[in-house]
Amino acid sequence: MPRTPERVAADQALTDAITAVRAAYDPDVDTGVLTEYIVVSAWSTWGSDGDGVSTIMSTPMDGDVPLHRLLGLLDYSLARYRSAITEDTDA
Numbered sequence: 726m727p728r729t730p731e732r733v734a735a736d737q738a739l740t741d742a743i744t745a746v747r748a749a750y751d752p753d754v755d756t757g758v759l760t761e762y763i764v765v766s767a768w769s770t771w772g773s774d775g776d777g778v779s780t781i782m783s784t785p786m787d788g789d790v791p792l793h794r795l796l797g798l799l800d801y802s803l804a805r806y807r808s809a810i811t812e813d814t815d816a
Contacts, residue, residue: 728788736787739764762786763795 728736740759747756764784772778785795809815 732788739784740786759786761790761794761798763790763798765799 740762743762743764744756744759747754747759762785766782766784768780768782770778770780783795790798
């Protein structure tokens with residue numbers, strides 16, 4: 726997928742937003758350098774028949790993170806959330 730000027734600007738805005746969120750939620754942690762991310766979002770719309778339609782969108786950093794790295798990021802996050810559930814703590 727080509728990186729148009731609009732996509733480059735959107736990718737930079739998303740990277741800046743993720744950096745700002747990290748600083749806001751973990752102000753006492755040295756944020757270091759953001760190297761990779763994947764944003765997973767859920768969307769709800771309505772079809773022409775009025776029925777609800779749900780979709781999932783995955784957005785990797787700059788539109789191109791190797792699949793094995795994306796799977797690693799997601800798998801690690803899932804493991805943390807599952808651990809938090811079983812230990813009744815925050816992830």
